[in-house]
Amino acid sequence: MAQTLAVETHGLTKRYRTGVLAVSDLNLSVRTGEVYGFLGPNGAGKTTTLRMLSGLLHPTSGTAVVAGASPGSPLSLTRMGAMVETPAFYPYLSGLDNLRVVARYGGVPASRIDPALEQVDMEDRARHKFKTYSTGMKQRLGVAAALLKDSQLLILDEPTSGLDPQGTVEMRELIKELRRDGRTVLLSSHLLNEVELTCDRVGVITAGRLVAEGTIEEMRSRGGHALLIRATPLDQARRLVEAVFSRDRVSEQDGVLSLQVDPSQAASINRRLVADGVDVSELRMSEQSLEDVFLQLTEKAPSTPSPSGGGQGGGAS
């Protein structure tokens, strides 16, 4: 059965007037009810993409459907809550008054404000002026504003940025809670651990292009597997495996050999080592971490999407 999509883009492209190509031919699909991690290094085009999906930027070409409607249309905005880049509020107003302003713009009843503040644990400081808030508190208020509309789709740009470890854990729990409620969350981040712990699927963007998309498991498997061998004598073990496999597939770190091979070959390698008098004390498969895969993906891609430079252009990307 085909899954419905909360966000879908086809060939989405943004070239700024300066000539910088910030996002190029982006085909993104966020399924309804999932937490989708939008990964990429700084300047990769994450925020530019989220700005286009929120209607803040007009795409140069391509199309997008957000919550079943055109990005930035009242229908789309009604169905989504968003926090894009830095949480921006009126410094002379309290957090509570800022949410009142946001609620009025969004046509949301004032009764939604207290639950939203509670969800981000901001009730105590809600009556203080926004300009007195720490970075973490501003971040929490930004998330509270995104939650006000009680919408089915949430777009959160670096939601844990500026939060202390306790706040980060709470934000992670909040995102998990939103998923349990059946909501779709599209969150951008460059914190791989955060994405690994909260997201169902991820998309990796670098230099304005989506270079990979899939579940966390699928992403990890993209990097292949390594067979880790702890053996004595290690030199002899190394000579043996290098004789069988090419030298560039073998590496050594902290007294452990790492061999880039298919997992099915583990038993035969073990037999061969033992037959040649090598004592094998440990033999196990190691999956590549998301970080390894991320680094491979983002290093492979060209550093800049256009001769003009990176993903910056008229704003953050």
Add this chain to the structure above:
Amino acid sequence: MIASYRAELLKSRKRWANWILFGILVVLLLAFGYVLSYVILTHPPRNFQSRIPASVLKRETFPENLLPNVFSSMTSLGAAIMIIMGGLSTASEYGWLTVQTILVQKPGRTSVLLGKLLNLAITTLLITIAVLAAAAVTSYILVSIDGSTSSWPSTTTLLKGFGALWLQLAVWTVFGMFLGIAFRSTAAAIGGGLTYLFVGEALVAQLLRDVSGVKEILKFLPGVNASAVNASFPLSYRGSEAGAPLVSAGRGVITLVVYLVIFTLLGLLIFQRRDVTGA
């Protein structure tokens, strides 16, 4: 649009800068336009020289001259304050990046700006009422202290004057609002607006008004047209030898309305089409 207006109302009501600007406007109008003028003209210095006696000149602060006296202060002071207020209303949104917070809520861009315009229109209306009321009360107090008699303008004249003042303040407010959207910077919007008001138009109008080619251009400028409207509310005595207005009051009103519409449409057009980028 009403939802946006309600949000704007909350923001502008709680913004101290707006109240401070309003306070400056009223205090300066009453201090320089009324109290100081009355005190100086009641006790003129020995070296006071004027074609018109001080005892006549001080009647400018009495109820019979309510409208021309208010207009003479509001032409520059009122215009400047309203340019600042209009500029702040839009440029600050870009400075604080709150424009992106607003635009990811439900209303479209047009509704957001129309809500802002409605709020500014009502604010300008309230300021017009407050300024005229404060000036009327002060002039009544001064004429009572003086022990003189003075008559109020007719209701028709008062209503026309009220409308003319509201229109002028609205034009300068929308001018400031437009500059805020165009420049996306509070300093540039306010600086640009005040430079135009005090240097661009005022100086050119004073120095070059008799140069034939320039004179034709001046007839289309907002300040010149506002002055023409003001001139239709003369003092009760023959005032100083200010030059005759370049255009009629009727044409002045029409030109100001055209400016109101042009600044509004240009502001809407830019606000609607331009990308909202980060800091």
